[in-house]
Amino acid sequence: MQFRSNDRGAAIYRDIGERVMLARRRAGLTQRELAEQLGISHVAVGQIERGETRPDLGKLAVLADALGVPLSEIVVL
Numbered sequence: 001m002q003f004r005s006n007d008r009g010a011a012i013y014r015d016i017g018e019r020v021m022l023a024r025r026r027a028g029l030t031q032r033e034l035a036e037q038l039g040i041s042h043v044a045v046g047q048i049e050r051g052e053t054r055p056d057l058g059k060l061a062v063l064a065d066a067l068g069v070p071l072s073e074i075v076v077l
Contacts, residue, residue, distance in 0.1 A: 014051030016060070019074050021049040023067040037066045 024034050024045075031049070032042040047053045048063070055063070057075070064071045 009054070010051065013054050015076070016074060017049040017051040019076070020063060020067070023064075023069045023073060024049075027067050029067075034066060038063065 024031070027034075029037075030042075031045040035042040035045045038045070044053070048055060057071075060074055061071050064074045067074075
C-alpha cells in the first residue's frame with residue numbers, strides 16, 4: 001500500500017503519539033499530571049497521544065524532557 005504525503009505525515013504523528021503515551025505510562029504519569037508539568041491541558045496531551053496535533057521538534061524536546069526520556073525515543077523516523 002502506498003501512502004499519499006498527507007497519510008505519511010499522519011502516520012508519523014500517530015507513531016510519535018504512541019511513543020509519548022508509552023513513555024508517559026512508564027513514568028507513572030496520568031495525562032493530567034503530564035499536562036500540569038508542561039503547562040498545557042490534559043486534552044492537548046490526549047491529542048498528541050492520538051496523533052491529532054503536530055507538535056514541532058522544540059515542543060517534542062520539552063515533552064521528552066518532562067517524561068525523562070531522550071528525544072530519540074519519541075521521534076524515530
